[in-house]
Amino acid sequence: MGHAICALVVAEPVDAERALAVDLRPLLRHEHVTVLPVDHYYTAYWAARRDARTPLDLPADVPVIFPAEAVLVDLAREVTGAPEPLFAIIQTDYFGGAGGQWAVAFRGTTRLTGTGATINDGLAVLGVRARPPLDAFDTVGLGAHRHNPEHLDRYQNLCDELGV
Secondary structure, three states: OEEEOEEEEEOOOOOHHHHHHOOOOOOEEEOOEEEEEOOHHHHHHHHHHOOOOOEOOOOOOOOOOOOOEOHHHHHHHHHHOOOOOEEEEEEEEEEOOEEEEEEEEEEOOEEOOOOOOOHHHHHHHOOOOOOOOOOHHHHOOHHHOOEOOHHHHHHHHHHHHHOO
């Protein structure tokens, strides 16, 4: 069975109404952290709609298909009200035990993690503490979610319509 999720994880309180206005729907909440599923189509769409195509400062080891637009900083600001929100972008891509995971944590536009950061590394930057015997990934409940929700599927067509 596979595990393929991608999300914006914020370490600030999220205004549910503002989040819904930009189609960010919480997948789960754990203490001070909220996991909001996104994908590269979602971020490309919002970057095009807002004419905000500046890329994020990402390490070289993230996959080609990874949310790379700095519009995520703007969205994190909007949904948290924080001028310099603390957040991470996480992604898994596993099938049958083979695959990988990536995380990049930020404070505003400042990258806080280097190359090779795992989701556990990114969650640690956000202040998540593992509850043994679980790691941070399972402590927040990510292991229970195998795929991004279907509402994100529409962003591929929306990107096609916008020519991005």
